[in-house]
Amino acid sequence: MLSKFLLFGGVLGGGVQGHLFNYETIQLTNNHLTKIHPKSLNTTSLFSPRQQQQTPKPLQRCKTYPGDLLWPGKPIWDLFNLLLGKGSLIKTIPEASVCYPEWAGSRYSPAQCEELTKSWNNSTLRIEDPTSIRSILFQGMTSSNLNIRLVIKNTGHDFGGKSTGKGAINLWTHHLKDAEFYPEYHAVGEEGYDGPAFKFGAGVQVYEAYALAKKYNVTVIGGEGKSVGFIGGYIQGGGHSPLTSIYGMAADHILSIQVVTADGRFITADSTQNTDLVWALRGGGAATFGVVTSMVLKAFPRIKTTTLTYNFTTGGNFTREKMWEAHRLYVDGFERYADLGYYSYYRIRHVSGELYHDMTSMVAPNTTEKEFREVMKTLWDKWEEIGVPFSPVTWGMRQARRFLPRGVISDPKKRKEIMDAIKGVSDEGANILMFNMRNPPGSERVPNAVNKAWRDILGFAIMFVNWNVATDSGEWVETLSRNLTYEWNPRWKKLTPGSGTYMSESDYIEPDWQESFHGDKYWELLRIKEKWDPEGVFYATNAVGSEKWELEEVIMGHLLSQNSRLCSRN
Numbered sequence: 199m200l201s202k203f204l205l206f207g208g209v210l211g212g213g214v215q216g217h218l219f220n221y222e223t224i225q226l227t228n229n230h231l232t233k234i235h236p237k238s239l240n241t242t243s244l245f246s247p248r249q250q251q252q253t254p255k256p257l258q259r260c261k262t263y264p265g266d267l268l269w270p271g272k273p274i275w276d277l278f279n280l281l282l283g284k285g286s287l288i289k290t291i292p293e294a295s296v297c298y299p300e301w302a303g304s305r306y307s308p309a310q311c312e313e314l315t316k317s318w319n320n321s322t323l324r325i326e327d328p329t330s331i332r333s334i335l336f337q338g339m340t341s342s343n344l345n346i347r348l349v350i351k352n353t354g355h356d357f358g359g360k361s362t363g364k365g366a367i368n369l370w371t372h373h374l375k376d377a378e379f380y381p382e383y384h385a386v387g388e389e390g391y392d393g394p395a396f397k398f399g400a401g402v403q404v405y406e407a408y409a410l411a412k413k414y415n416v417t418v419i420g421g422e423g424k425s426v427g428f429i430g431g432y433i434q435g436g437g438h439s440p441l442t443s444i445y446g447m448a449a450d451h452i453l454s455i456q457v458v459t460a461d462g463r464f465i466t467a468d469s470t471q472n473t474d475l476v477w478a479l480r481g482g483g484a485a486t487f488g489v490v491t492s493m494v495l496k497a498f499p500r501i502k503t504t505t506l507t508y509n510f511t512t513g514g515n516f517t518r519e520k521m522w523e524a525h526r527l528y529v530d531g532f533e534r535y536a537d538l539g540y541y542s543y544y545r546i547r548h549v550s551g552e553l554y555h556d557m558t559s560m561v562a563p564n565t566t567e568k569e570f571r572e573v574m575k576t577l578w579d580k581w582e583e584i585g586v587p588f589s590p591v592t593w594g595m596r597q598a599r600r601f602l603p604r605g606v607i608s609d610p611k612k613r614k615e616i617m618d619a620i621k622g623v624s625d626e627g628a629n630i631l632m633f634n635m636r637n638p639p640g641s642e643r644v645p646n647a648v649n650k651a652w653r654d655i656l657g658f659a660i661m662f663v664n665w666n667v668a669t670d671s672g673e674w675v676e677t678l679s680r681n682l683t684y685e686w687n688p689r690w691k692k693l694t695p696g697s698g699t700y701m702s703e704s705d706y707i708e709p710d711w712q713e714s715f716h717g718d719k720y721w722e723l724l725r726i727k728e729k730w731d732p733e734g735v736f737y738a739t740n741a742v743g744s745e746k747w748e749l750e751e752v753i754m755g756h757l758l759s760q761n762s763r764l765c766s767r768n
């Protein structure tokens with residue numbers, strides 16, 4: 199059976215422009231900033247080197263770390279805590295300290311350690327700790343004019359280790375949960391907009407935004423993953439949505455952004471002011487242009503949506519060859535489904551020696567169950583013919599992905615080549631995740647930094663490798679990891695020239711990431727980065743401008759260690 203209809207979806211009185219949330223009303227002014235550093239008011243910040251005017255001295259090539267001579271003493275931290283509002287500064291303890299008897303604070307507990315080891319890959323559990331992240335590989339093998347590294351953590355979901363860093367001051371945005379609905383929001387400027395909108399605080403998660411949308415009988419364009427932070431890495435990184443095939447990217451619907459810039463100022467960026475910054479923050483990547491405190495986003499009328507989930511596995515008569523044949527038949531329909539506005543997300547994984555396929559969600563917006571069944575009937579009939587054991591019903595890892603452009607999927611020869619390449623990496627041990635979606639016509643004209651390659655897709659493919667942390671050897675993990683980046687991903691790239699990939703779920707060490715994540719928008723993004731953050735207050739791995747910095751150590755000879763010093767390349 200097809201699963202139930204999902205209804206998102208009122209109207210309230212009002213009619214106001216967004217106003218500031220309480221936490222946004224406490225701002226550093228020019229007056230404060232002059233007192234902190236009178237000489238270089240506009241380039242100074244708590245996190246950039248002393249004596250900005252001079253060429254950095256060797257000692258200051260790197261950020262300042264605990265144990266360094268210049269690391270602040272307790273009185274300074276106490277004062278900082280007082281200035282922030284007592285209790286806002288958290289001295290963090292690594293979650294894994296329960297596993298280490300030698301840890302100075304001695305929280306050693308084998309039972310808690312075992313519990314943690316079992317659940318380390320559960321992203322939901324990593325949200326409530328100020329520094330814990332999902333991609334533990336990058337963490338575990340693991341800011342005043344004090345030159346301390348600054349890290350912004352929201353949910354810690356990022357796959358690229360962008361929300362962690364050794365010896366850093368972490369801005370933890372998770373508790374900034376304010377949200378407001380405007381039934382009639384009026385935005386002036388180039389595009390103009392009159393209609394419903396939400397203002398979300400930096401900590402609002404996708405599931406919370408969906409609950410509010412339902413309450414006010416509207417729809418918001420958010421992720422499929424509901425625990426993800428809405429206005430952090432997701433939207434700034436150009437995140438996709440089950441409604442992308444009809445509405446485009448979430449970042450296309452940002453009306454206004456409140457942001458604290460590298461020089462400590464709180465500003466508004468929208469279509470009338472600081473327009474370069476709003477362009478960059480709409481899809482150019484998080485953690486590099488400023489700290490976003492809130493955003494105003496368009497809301498849409500609610501629509502009826504049919505969703506489908508199913509799974510099947512190889513075994514008995516249903517061989518691997520048949521599994522790949524079933525998949526090929528599905529991909530033959532990519533163009534039709536995406537052009538009807540559908541979106542799907544599914545996986546083909548190695549489970550207990552068999553290939554296990556599960557459709558996590560196929561979403562058909564604005565479509566009735568009857569219409570949907572009619573569209574899918576052709577495929578299901580073919581599946582029945584080849585004996586797909588199918589009845590519709592309602593992961594340490596590293597990954598890499600590549601967009602599947604329309605020109606490749608709609609050409610039978612190129613489609614076969616890419617399908618063979620996808621099967622090829624699966625045969626060699628990789629697990630596969632697939633998405634089918636498009637961007638609606640006209641979305642390429644939205645003035646923002648979303649990678650142009652997004653606008654031309656019919657889906658994308660992800661390969662991931664995983665391993666057993668307890669039993670697999672370092673050599674094995676290294677081979678898997680190197681294969682992913684240097685063997686398998688290049689094969690897909692070669693078959694999709696000029697296309698790209700999605701920065702927030704890409705290979706951690708994606709070669710030529712500037713081109714893959716941003717295409718020809720990179721140079722403009724870099725120019726905006728240098729204008730708004732000339733001192734490198736904000737750094738995240740493979741974020742715009744990060745090529746000026748290096749992490750001093752690598753894990754297994756090839757993976758950047760976030761648990762090492764961040765230094766300028768000069």
Ligand SMILES: Cc1cc2nc3c(=O)[nH]c(=O)nc-3n(C[C@H](O)[C@H](O)[C@H](O)COP(=O)(O)OP(=O)(O)OC[C@H]3O[C@@H](n4cnc5c(N)ncnc54)[C@H](O)[C@@H]3O)c2cc1C
Pocket residue numbers: 321332349350351352353354355356357360361371400420421422423424425426427428429430431432433435436437438439484485486488489490491702703738
């Ligand atoms: C279970 C799961 C499901 C997912 N589902 C989807 C999906 O359906 N669609 C999709 O497109 N992506 C999805 N993703 C990918 C997700 O969008 C990215 O991992 C994203 O980076 C998460 O952002 P975050 O703010 O929640 O996480 P974090 O890891 O806390 O932050 C990510 C990055 O954003 C920066 N950042 C966070 N907040 C701010 C801020 N206020 N200002 C400036 N920088 C900030 C951080 O420094 C970091 O660089 C999913 C990921 C997971 C783990």
Ligand SMILES: *[C@@H]1O[C@H](CO)[C@@H](O)[C@H](O)[C@H]1NC(C)=O
Pocket residue numbers: 207208209415499500
């Ligand atoms: C919710 O929105 C839909 C679509 O805009 C509309 O048809 C419906 O009447 C609204 N329901 C309520 C209770 O306001």
Ligand SMILES: *[C@@H]1O[C@H](CO)[C@@H](O)[C@H](O)[C@H]1NC(C)=O
Pocket residue numbers: 239240
């Ligand atoms: C700093 O920037 C502000 C606003 O951007 C400007 O008004 C001021 O003149 C600048 N001050 C200096 C010293 O450059």
Ligand SMILES: *[C@@H]1O[C@H](CO)[C@@H](O)[C@H](O)[C@H]1NC(C)=O
Pocket residue numbers: 320321322323
């Ligand atoms: C992850 O943790 C949450 C919170 O405890 C729990 O509800 C969820 O079931 C867990 N997920 C998995 C896959 O174990």
Ligand SMILES: *[C@@H]1O[C@H](CO)[C@@H](O)[C@H](O)[C@H]1NC(C)=O
Pocket residue numbers: 508509556591
């Ligand atoms: C596969 O689908 C069946 C329903 O047919 C469901 O009961 C089962 O939980 C699913 N298995 C997995 C691993 O998702």
Ligand SMILES: *[C@@H]1O[C@H](CO)[C@@H](O)[C@H](O)[C@H]1NC(C)=O
Pocket residue numbers: 515585
């Ligand atoms: C599986 O193969 C056996 C033997 O070839 C055959 O008898 C049986 O009908 C097949 N089952 C299906 C579901 O095709």
Ligand SMILES: *[C@@H]1O[C@H](CO)[C@@H](O)[C@H](O)[C@H]1NC(C)=O
Pocket residue numbers: 444501564
């Ligand atoms: C939904 O479908 C109706 C009728 O087919 C159409 O008029 C409307 O524009 C569609 N809505 C969206 C958001 O695509």
Ligand SMILES: *[C@@H]1O[C@H](CO)[C@@H](O)[C@H](O)[C@H]1NC(C)=O
Pocket residue numbers: 316319320321593666
């Ligand atoms: C975490 O990994 C274990 C196996 O190591 C797996 O059973 C579990 O489903 C994974 N959980 C998540 C949330 O991926």
Ligand SMILES: *[C@@H]1O[C@H](CO)[C@@H](O)[C@H](O)[C@H]1NC(C)=O
Pocket residue numbers: 626627674677678681685
């Ligand atoms: C690495 O890739 C090669 C093919 O290039 C393959 O033969 C080998 O099995 C892969 N090894 C692992 C551990 O994935």
